[in-house]
């Protein structure tokens with residue numbers, strides 16, 4: 132069996148007295164698209180923030196066999212994790228092209244960066260058209276595209292996506308999800324957090340269901356999509 136790229140045991144995240152993540156175990160294998168679904172407030176975003184070292188946490192996190200917990204966020208990024216946060220975190224006063232340049236700041240392989248920039252514009256033609264536009268003037272969907280493209284410019288080994296469908300019109304959500312499927316199809320390993328379980332279960336290989344800071348179910352996404360409990364609680368049936 133291949134060893135997992137990301138292996139998490141007993142992860143806890145607390146904000147003062149609020150226990151957002153209560154000791155969870157999960158893993159992501161190279162090349163997989165894994166999703167973490169659950170209601171608002173279940174602890175999904177806190178899990179991603181814990182992985183990136185953005186919030187105090189405990190438990191063990193191994194990435195490619197090495198412990199990463201308690202490392203500084205920049206060191207975690209250098210190991211190959213990239214987070215596209217909820218709210219996207221783009222630089223509104225910089226242009227699209229400047230945002231994409233920022234995404235490659237940890238790299239110095241100029242030909243590789245140039246090739247990846249061309250690929251980003253190919254994946255997102257809308258960004259190519261708007262490359263000189265200030266990012267803050269883009270629509271919500273375009274900003275989400277830019278946030279994903281910028282993360283990809285760092286050539287992450289594991290891409291963490293936090294609620295990419297949040298606040299977007301259905302057509303744009305479909306476009307974003309088509310792109311996520313394309314990126315995953317190219318072999319990029321992805322951990323996706325979504326409240327929209329329907330979408331997430333369609334695009335992913337495996338899924339974990341999170342409730343009140345704990346993982347309550349897990350399995351192949353197709354199997355969970357047919358689970359009566361999941362259908363009743365998350366698929367609106």
Ligand code: ATP
Nearest residue numbers: 146149151169170171172173174175176177178326
């Ligand atoms: P959402 O979809 O709303 O982001 P989520 O499943 O990602 O939900 P989290 O954002 O991880 O959930 O929140 C889990 C719990 O931790 C919630 O009760 C939330 O109110 C609380 N929480 C999150 N961030 C903070 C913070 N900075 N300070 C205090 N409590 C927080």
